[in-house]
Amino acid sequence: MGQVSGRADVHMFKYGGLLLVYDVNSGSLHQVDDLAWEAIDLLREGSGRERARGLLSRSYPPDEVEEALCQVDELREERLLFSPAVPLQNEKLSPGGVKALCLFISHSCNLGCRYCFARRDSQGKRLSHMSWEVGKKAVDFFLEYEGGRFREMDFFGGEPLLNFPLIRDIVGYARERALPRGKEFSFTLTTNASLLDEQAIDFLNREDINVILSLDGRPAIHDLMRSFKNGLGSYETTVENSKKLLQGRGNNNYYIRGTYTRHNLDFSNDVRHLLKLGFASLSLEPVVSAEESLALREDDLSLLEHQYDLLVDLYLEQKEKGSPFLFYHFILDLEKGPCLYKRLSGCGAGLDYLAVAADGSLYPCHQFVGMDEFYMGNITAEPFIINREVGARLAAAAREKEACGCCWARYLCGNGCAASSYFMTGDLQKTYNLGCALQKIRLERALYLQAV
Amino acid sequence: MQHIRTIRKGNLQELDHRGCRECQASCQSACKTSCTVGNQVCRQQEETKS
Ligand code: SF4
Numbered sequence: 498m499g500q501v502s503g504r505a506d507v508h509m510f511k512y513g514g515l516l517l518v519y520d521v522n523s524g525s526l527h528q529v530d531d532l533a534w535e536a537i538d539l540l541r542e543g544s545g546r547e548r549a550r551g552l553l554s555r556s557y558p559p560d561e562v563e564e565a566l567c568q569v570d571e572l573r574e575e576r577l578l579f580s581p582a583v584p585l586q587n588e589k590l591s592p593g594g595v596k597a598l599c600l601f602i603s604h605s606c607n608l609g610c611r612y613c614f615a616r617r618d619s620q621g622k623r624l625s626h627m628s629w630e631v632g633k634k635a636v637d638f639f640l641e642y643e644g645g646r647f648r649e650m651d652f653f654g655g656e657p658l659l660n661f662p663l664i665r666d667i668v669g670y671a672r673e674r675a676l677p678r679g680k681e682f683s684f685t686l687t688t689n690a691s692l693l694d695e696q697a698i699d700f701l702n703r704e705d706i707n708v709i710l711s712l713d714g715r716p717a718i719h720d721l722m723r724s725f726k727n728g729l730g731s732y733e734t735t736v737e738n739s740k741k742l743l744q745g746r747g748n749n750n751y752y753i754r755g756t757y758t759r760h761n762l763d764f765s766n767d768v769r770h771l772l773k774l775g776f777a778s779l780s781l782e783p784v785v786s787a788e789e790s791l792a793l794r795e796d797d798l799s800l801l802e803h804q805y806d807l808l809v810d811l812y813l814e815q816k817e818k819g820s821p822f823l824f825y826h827f828i829l830d831l832e833k834g835p836c837l838y839k840r841l842s843g844c845g846a847g848l849d850y851l852a853v854a855a856d857g858s859l860y861p862c863h864q865f866v867g868m869d870e871f872y873m874g875n876i877t878a879e880p881f882i883i884n885r886e887v888g889a890r891l892a893a894a895a896r897e898k899e900a901c902g903c904c905w906a907r908y909l910c911g912n913g914c915a916a917s918s919y920f921m922t923g924d925l926q927k928t929y930n931l932g933c934a935l936q937k938i939r940l941e942r943a944l945y946l947q948a949v
Numbered sequence: 950m951q952h953i954r955t956i957r958k959g960n961l962q963e964l965d966h967r968g969c970r971e972c973q974a975s976c977q978s979a980c981k982t983s984c985t986v987g988n989q990v991c992r993q994q995e996e997t998k999s
Pocket residue numbers: 898900901902904905906907908910911912913914928932933934936937
């Protein structure tokens with residue numbers, strides 16, 4: 498095949514003094530010397546073995562060239578390099594069941610974060626809190642719908658803790674109902690932490706609920722983006738409450754997640770700050786926003802890339818010191834990661850992942866909540882008919898994204914995010930290029946960290 | 950002389966019995982956990998490991 502398919506199937510990059518080769522169709526990673534680098538590059542660009550040998554022998558001893566080419570042959574045979582695309586069974590590509598459900602426990606929030614996507618939701622006309630009837634129906638729907646053993650339920654909003662009693666009731670009910678059906682629930686709460694009182698902390702820790710705590714980093718950065726409705730920053734409260742919560746769970750099962758925007762293009766300092774506070778399970782995400790003062794620009798890419806370099810340094814430095822931390826985007830499991838079926842169906846929005854608004858309306862994912870175009874029915878309706886076509890449309894668009902088909906990162910990224918395609922490009926089939934660039938920057942570094 | 954050191958043998962060529970869909974959901978958006986599929990572990994392999 499031509500050049501494009503070579504580059505799409507074998508990705509070569511240099512990082513931190515290493516020459517690295519990632520074989521896309523097998524998911525293998527190799528470190529090579531200069532000779533093997535040149536050999537693989539020639540083969541990748543379409544040179545035959547003999548031609549490559551001739552060309553390489555001009556600069557390297559012929560016996561070494563042969564040795565390197567033989568090593569490539571062996572890896573090719575083992576399907577670890579230049580591995581072929583694997584034939585897939587069509588029926589396994591579209592999941593029938595639902596395995597993750599996101600509940601909008603409350604659409605209201607006690608903060609007014611500047612980048613919050615929920616703010617674009619039809620303000621005012623929406624029911625604020627989910628009722629017990631809807632919550633219970635959501636559990637019933639989730640358990641009755643086909644799907645496997647593991648069920649993920651996610652308490653989201655707005656700020657879900659504004660409606661804390663409902664979370665408590667849902668967890669109790671879901672666990673009770675799941676047991677005789679042989680299902681297992683895992684719960685996650687995404688919260689700004691400002692409403693974590695003793696009662697909530699106790700409950701979350703006792704019930705083993707994963708938490709995602711929103712904290713952006715340095716006080717000035719956090720407070721600029723994440724203030725209470727009265728304009729006061731939420732940093733102090735968030736940090737104090739998060740620490741209390743984590744103490745009670747042996748610092749397990751949590752992520753501190755922040756968002757970086759144009760206001761902190763030096764976000765590695767925010768990671769440093771979070772580490773200083775004692776948090777070691779971190780995720781910092783690029784904002785996806787069209788608002789000019791916040792939005793990241795193509796021009797920012799080299800600065801951002803450098804920040805990820807600094808993060809790699811910090812990561813290695815902390816590891817060396819014996820106090821490692823987790824950075825979500827650097828976690829990669831090439832040997833035990835999900836199979837191709839999963840990787841090709843991406844996020845599953847509208848298929849095996851759905852979101853329920855407070856009034857019971859169903860949408861393909863939390864980002865599309867409130868948008869008529871993506872409405873999939875209401876779980877309280879009798880009879881309830883779910884409009885599966887919405888999900889099928891998102892999945893088809895994801896599969897047809899042209900840029901993904903020839904992107905080396907396709908099985909690590911999973912064809913990107915439908916919502917960012919939609920909101921940033923207006924077209925489900927287009928990729929959000931800045932997001933892709935950042936994705937690839939992070940992945941190269943994550944791969945590098947596998948090698949050191 | 951070794952010109953190539955294999956750091957990780959990927960598992961993407963193995964498809965027998967795969968596609969069970971028991972793995973975690975994966976959302977990439979900034980407001981969630983932001984796990985891309987690359988960050989995850991296959992449940993079948995996770996269980997055989999332990
Ligand atoms: S969304 Fe972007 S980075 Fe991800 S696979 Fe598609 S082109 Fe590659």
